[in-house]
Each structure stands twice: as structure tokens, then as C-alpha cells.
Amino acid sequence: MEAKPPLRDRIMRRLRAAKEIYEGVYIAPYRSTIHREYLRQHDAFMLLGFSDLLGVPNPIQFYMLESYPALIDEFHEWHVRMGMEHPPEGGFRCC
Amino acid sequence: MSSIVLLVVGVTAFITGFQIYSKFVANKIYKLDPDFVTPAHEFEDGVDYVPTNKHVLFGHHFTSVAGAAPIVGPAIAVIWGWLPAFLWVVLGSIFAGAVHDFGTLWISTRHKGRSIGTLTQSIIGDRARVLFLLLIFFLLLMVNAVFAVIIANLFMANPGAVMPVWGSILVALVVGFLIYRTGAGILLPSLGALAVLYVMIWFGQDLPFSLPDMIGFSPTDAQLATAGGDAAIAAEAATADGQRVGWIVILFAYTFVASVLPVWLLLQPRDYVNGHQLFVALGIIGAGVLFTNPTIIAPAVNTNLPADAPGWFPLLFITIACGAISGFHGLVGSGTSSKQLNNEVDARQVGYGGALGEGTLALTSIIACTAGFAIYAGADGWHEHYGSWAAASAGGTAAFVNGVGVIASGIGIPANVATIFAAVVVISFAATTLDTAIRLQRYIIAELGVEYNIKIIQNRWAATSVAVVSCGLLALGLDRGAGGMRIWPLFGTTNQLLAGLSLLIISLYLMRQRRPAWITLIPMAFLLVMTTWAMFLNLERFLGSDQIMLLVFGAAIFVLEVWLLFEAGAALKRVRAEAATVAGETVSD
Numbered sequence: 001m002e003a004k005p006p007l008r009d010r011i012m013r014r015l016r017a018a019k020e021i022y023e024g025v026y027i028a029p030y031r032s033t034i035h036r037e038y039l040r041q042h043d044a045f046m047l048l049g050f051s052d053l054l055g056v057p058n059p060i061q062f063y064m065l066e067s068y069p070a071l072i073d074e075f076h077e078w079h080v081r082m083g084m085e086h087p088p089e090g091g092f093r094c095c
Numbered sequence: 096m097s098s099i100v101l102l103v104v105g106v107t108a109f110i111t112g113f114q115i116y117s118k119f120v121a122n123k124i125y126k127l128d129p130d131f132v133t134p135a136h137e138f139e140d141g142v143d144y145v146p147t148n149k150h151v152l153f154g155h156h157f158t159s160v161a162g163a164a165p166i167v168g169p170a171i172a173v174i175w176g177w178l179p180a181f182l183w184v185v186l187g188s189i190f191a192g193a194v195h196d197f198g199t200l201w202i203s204t205r206h207k208g209r210s211i212g213t214l215t216q217s218i219i220g221d222r223a224r225v226l227f228l229l230l231i232f233f234l235l236l237m238v239n240a241v242f243a244v245i246i247a248n249l250f251m252a253n254p255g256a257v258m259p260v261w262g263s264i265l266v267a268l269v270v271g272f273l274i275y276r277t278g279a280g281i282l283l284p285s286l287g288a289l290a291v292l293y294v295m296i297w298f299g300q301d302l303p304f305s306l307p308d309m310i311g312f313s314p315t316d317a318q319l320a321t322a323g324g325d326a327a328i329a330a331e332a333a334t335a336d337g338q339r340v341g342w343i344v345i346l347f348a349y350t351f352v353a354s355v356l357p358v359w360l361l362l363q364p365r366d367y368v369n370g371h372q373l374f375v376a377l378g379i380i381g382a383g384v385l386f387t388n389p390t391i392i393a394p395a396v397n398t399n400l401p402a403d404a405p406g407w408f409p410l411l412f413i414t415i416a417c418g419a420i421s422g423f424h425g426l427v428g429s430g431t432s433s434k435q436l437n438n439e440v441d442a443r444q445v446g447y448g449g450a451l452g453e454g455t456l457a458l459t460s461i462i463a464c465t466a467g468f469a470i471y472a473g474a475d476g477w478h479e480h481y482g483s484w485a486a487a488s489a490g491g492t493a494a495f496v497n498g499v500g501v502i503a504s505g506i507g508i509p510a511n512v513a514t515i516f517a518a519v520v521v522i523s524f525a526a527t528t529l530d531t532a533i534r535l536q537r538y539i540i541a542e543l544g545v546e547y548n549i550k551i552i553q554n555r556w557a558a559t560s561v562a563v564v565s566c567g568l569l570a571l572g573l574d575r576g577a578g579g580m581r582i583w584p585l586f587g588t589t590n591q592l593l594a595g596l597s598l599l600i601i602s603l604y605l606m607r608q609r610r611p612a613w614i615t616l617i618p619m620a621f622l623l624v625m626t627t628w629a630m631f632l633n634l635e636r637f638l639g640s641d642q643i644m645l646l647v648f649g650a651a652i653f654v655l656e657v658w659l660l661f662e663a664g665a666a667l668k669r670v671r672a673e674a675a676t677v678a679g680e681t682v683s684d
Contacts, residue, residue: 019282020148020151021148021150021151021154022281022282023281023282024147024148024150024151024154025151025154025155025158025367025370026281026285026363026367027281028145028147028151028152028154028155028435029155029158029159029363029366029431030358030359030363031142031143031145032142032143033358033359034275034358034359035141035142036142037357037359
């Protein structure tokens with residue numbers, strides 16, 4: 001038979017579960033609103049950072065190239081959300 | 096009569112209902128399937144559709160549906176004695192309200208998480224959708240007007256509650272900022288906010304605030320007549336009118352600002368602190384009753400009714416809506432909860448359990464008003480406070496607040512602190528409903544603007560102004576706000592009608608599935624008959640007392656009522672005809 005984990009671990013696990021429920025109740029009602037707000041701000045950031053892809057001159061284009069590896073996943077989500085199945089011409093080849 | 100007995104009988108009935116009746120409904124009628132892929136899984140998007148732990152979802156659902164209304168309704172309805180209110184809250188919750196909440200959550204889950212509004216259109220038809228929108232419009236209009244009056248009255252009766260209530264708004268803004276702008280986590284800022292709120296409540300009595308009368312009304316003829324010609328007393332009543340109007344204007348100015356702020360900044364932290372308050376209030380009242388067992392001095396059935404009070408039958412059923420059955424819950428269940436249900440079988444705990452939680456809140460309101468308040472005021476004082484229908488409507492909430500003060504003093508909390516605590520609880524619940532309802536009204540007005548191509552009201556500021564001004568005018572239109580509580584039965588009726596519409600949708604779906612529909616048809620028929628009857632009596636009273644504004648609103652709601660009756664009749668006939676056709680085809684095959 002498998003030995004029961006020590007009491008301390010069990011208590012900690014219960015406390016963690018309680019904390020998750022506590023935070024969940026806070027987040028659940030407003031999850032969509034908060035997430036939309038996050039996306040709105042994030043979309044504005046992407047638009048500023050990669051405006052050259054849409055034909056708007058971008059003074060920080062060179063520096064944004066460095067962020068390429070860090071932002072590649074979010075870049076993909078962004079152009080899909082903006083209604084472009086594939087990335088705009090001349091930009092990152094994410095898909 | 097011992098209040099412990101009443102509490103224990105009520106809670107035992109709720110537990111029995113949950114263990115037996117809800118299981119019967121879940122297994123035999125709604126036939127919940129643990130393998131059904133819920134919309135939260137089917138359309139999971141991390142935004143609206145998110146599979147959520149059932150305890151989390153219960154917490155969210157319960158705190159969304161419970162508010163000031165299940166406290167205020169029973170606090171007025173005990174004018175007929177505690178027994179009718181108790182029976183309606185207990186039996187209504189178990190057999191109607193909880194079945195309705197459970198059903199709306201379930202039916203929405205079975206229809207891709209669609210809301211009751213959309214389901215009305217697809218299951219009954221386009222015309223019924225217009226009826227639905229009108230019901231929501233009236234519901235929001237009245238809830239805003241009536242809650243503003245309730246808060247103004249509580250501020251005037253409890254000057255010590257003013258500082259904690261407005262202080263808690265500042266605290267909520269700080270909490271919202273801490274959580275979302277500095278990433279401080281949720282636990283510590285929320286508990287800190289609660290601690291600050293309780294410190295403010297403790298010191299509230301030392302810093303009372305009474306709004307000065309900035310208007311200076313002259314006494315009305317009615318006030319002079321009531322004062323028996325004593326000019327000083329009449330002038331006092333006119334000053335109170337000025338204060339009330341001042342508070343109502345301030346409150347609507349506040350809701351204007353609050354409803355256009357981002358939700359994370361104010362509404363979300365306030366709602367969360369209120370969620371804690373709900374459990375703390377239930378705990379304090381429950382513990383107070385168990386430790387002190389206050390005797391219920393108020394009569395079981397009040398045979399000594401004031402002359403102007405209508406009989407309890409059928410008015411009781413529109414006086415207590417939330418706490419027994421409320422259509423508003425269906426909007427929450429089908430709006431957000433259904434999109435987050437992890438497993439269909441969780442719907443029983445979330446939907447049915449949430450409604451019983453609200454029933455328990457209504458139960459504590461009955462006990463606070465008939466035991467706590469009766470001890471505070473004495474048996475004669477109780478009859479004096481509930482000495483007229485108008486006084487019971489305007490002062491029911493005050494009875495609850497003072498009753499909680501007496502009950503809480505039994506567990507060592509000073510009565511005056513507990514009174515402020517109770518006032519803050521009711522005001523906070525009502526105020527967040529006000530924020531949310533003005534926000535919703537703004538959306539509906541803007542939507543109507545799009546529908547009918549009216550550019551101006553599509554603008555956020557214009558739509559909010561229309562919402563605030565229309566609700567404000569309704570609140571102030573009845574005797575300078577003093578008669579605002581007379582809207583309460585109309586609010587109850589609209590809420591019940593919305594519940595009736597949802598029950599009709601569930602029944603039609605059950606009938607199409609060839610399952611027994613009596614568990615929803617009986618409560619629906621009961622609601623429709625009782626509200627129609629009660630509204631008819633109300634209209635007679637409004638006509639007799641020359642209350643033009645009430646008469647107009649009452650008549651509009653009565654029209655919606657009759658419309659719903661016809662819709663129900665036609666839809667049921669159609670479904671029966673469909674069933675007969677299918678049966679005929681089966682036989683001929």
C-alpha cells in the first residue's frame with residue numbers, strides 16, 4: 001500500500017487548493033473583461049511595434065527585430081485575431 | 096416562537112430539498128449526463144468559455160445572484176406576519192426558485208451556452224424576444240430607482256454608515272490598482288480591504304455624517320395634514336425630503352461615473368469585498384441566532400393589519416421575489432455560469448445550491464425583522480413600525496438593520512457597531528447592483544439605438560445619461576423620493592414575469608424532449624396567476640389613490656403580463672400540436 005504523504009504536505013496541498021478557489025472566485029466573473037482589456041492593450045503594443053508591416057514607417061523597426069524570438073507566438077495570435085490568416089507580407093514568417 | 100427553531104427548520108428543509116428534490120430533478124427530468132461535453136470544453140477560448148472548478152463557479156454564481164433584494168423583500172413582507180413569508184421563501188426556493196435557476200443553467204448548457212434572451216427567440220419566436228427586452232428594460236429601470244431610494248433612506252437613518260460606505264469605495268479603487276497595476280496578488284489586498292472596512296465600521300458611529308438640506312422644500316399639504324397642523328413637524332418632514340433628494344442625486348452622479356469606469360478599477364474589487372461581506376453577514380446572523388435564540392415576538396400571521404395594507408394573498412408573491420424565485424438569476428445562470436460549467440452534473444450544486452443560498456439570506460432577513468427588530472422596538476413598537484403599508488415599505492430595511500444589531504450584540508459585537516455593519520452590507524449590495532444595472536441599461540439603450548438607427552444614444556456618454564436620468568426621475572417622481580418604495584411590488588412583478596418566461600422556455604424544451612414538464616409548468620402557472628392577480632389589485636389601488644406615475648408603469652407591466660400569458664398559451668398549444676403530429680406519423684408508419 002502506498003504510504004500517505006506527510007501531514008504537513010497534505011495541509012499545504014489543502015491550503016493551496018483553498019487559495020486557488022479563493023483567487024478563482026475573484027477572477028471568474030471578470031475573466032473575459034480583463035482578458036479583453038489585456039488583448040486591447042497588447043494589440044495596441046503590437047501595432048506600435050510592428051507598424052512597418054502594415055506600411056507605416058516605424059523608427060524602432062530595427063530594435064523590434066531583436067524581440068522577434070520572444071514575441072513570435074504572440075505575433076501569430078495577433079495577426080490571426082486581426083483577421084489575417086497569414087502574417088502580412090515582409091514580416092515574420094510565423095506560419 | 097424560538098428563532099433557532101425557525102432557522103433550523105428552514106435550513107433543514109433546504110438541505111432536504113437539495114438532497115432529495117434536486118437529485119430527482121437532475122436524474123429524472125433534466126437527466127444530467129457526466130459525459131456531456133459542456134460548452135466550456137466545446138468552445139474553450141480562455142475568455143468566456145472556460146471550464147471552471149465547481150466550487151469557484153458556485154462562489155461566483157452565488158455572490159452574483161445574492162444582493163439587497165432578498166433582504167428587502169422579506170423585510171417588507173413580514174407586515175403580514177412571519178409565517179406567510181417563511182413558507183413562501185422555503186417552499187418557493189425549493190420547488191420554484193431553485194428549479195428555475197438550475198433549469199436556466201442546464202438549458203443554456205444544452206444550447207451552447209446561449210443566454211435566455213437568445214433562447215427566447217429560438218424556442219418561442221421573434222415577438223417573444225421583444226417581450227424579453229422590454230421586461231429587462233423595466234426590471235433595470237425599477238431596480239435602479241428603488242435601490243437609490245433604499246440607500247438614501249439608510250444613509251439618513253444611519254449617519255454612521257456614510258463614512259464606511261464611501262470610504263470602502265476609495266479602498267476598492269486602491270485594491271483594484273494594486274492588483275492590476277502592481278501585481279500585488281489577490282489575497283492580501285482583499286483581506287486588507289476587508290480589515291480597513293471593518294475598522295471604518297467600528298469608528299463609523301464616531302464620525303456620523305448627515306447631508307445638509309440644500310433644497311429647502313416647503314411642506315406639502317399631505318405633510319401638514321400628517322403633522323396635524325404643527326408647522327415645525329411638517330417643516331422637519333420637508334427637510335428630510337430635501338436630504339433624500341440630495342442623496343438620490345449624489346448616488347446617481349456616482350453611478351454615472353462608476354458605470355463608465357473600467358470594471359477592474361472599482362466594480363470588481365467592490366464585488367469581491369461584498370462577497371466576503373455576504374458570508375460574514377450570514378455567519379454573524381446565524382451565530383447570533385444560535386447563541387442567543389431571540390424570541391420571535393412578531394405575530395405568525397398578523398391579524399391586526401393596518402387599514403391601508405392589502406391582504407397577504409396574493410401580494411406576498413410579488414413582494415418577495417428574490418429569496419423565493421427571481422428571473423434575474425436566469426440571466427446570470429445562462430449569461431456567464433453556463434459558459435464555465437466544467438461538467439454538466441455540477442449544474443445541480445451551482446444552480447440549485449446558489450438559489451438555496453439566497454433563500455437562506457432571505458430567511459435571516461425574516462428572523463432579523465421579526466425577532467431581532469421586535470426585541471429592539473418591543474411588541475408594540477413593532478406594530479407601530481409596521482403601522483401602515485407605506486411605513487412597512489419605506490422602513491422594512493431599517494427593521495432588518497436594527498434587528499441585526501440586536502442579534503449580533505448576542506455574540507459580543509456592540510449593537511450600534513452591528514447596526515452600522517448591517518446598514519453597510521445592505522447599502523454595498525444595493526450600490527453594486529446600481530453600478531451594474533446602470534451599466535447594463537446603458538448597453539440596452541445603445542443596442543436600441545443601433546436597432547432603430549438613433550445615432551445619439553449609441554454614444555457611451557449619451558446612453559449613460561439617458562439611463563441615469565430616466566432612473567433618477569422615476570426615483571424622485573413619487574413624493575420627492577419618499578414614495579419611491581412603492582415601486583417595490585412592480586419590481587417584484589417584473590422579476591417574477593422574467594422567471595415565468597424562463598420557466599416557459601424550459602417547459603417547452605422538456606416537452607419537445609418528451610419528458611415530464613410539470614416541475615416547471617406548475618411553478619410557471621402559479622407565478623403567472625399570482626402576479627396577474629396581484630397586479631390587478633395593485634392597479635385598482637393606484638387608480639383609487641390617483642398615483643398617475645405608478646398607474647402608468649403598472650399598466651405597462653400589466654400589458655407585458657397579459658402578453659406573456661398569450662405567448663405561453665400559444666407556445667404550449669404549438670408544442671402539443673407538434674407532439675400530436677409526430678405521434679400520428681409514428682402510428683401511421
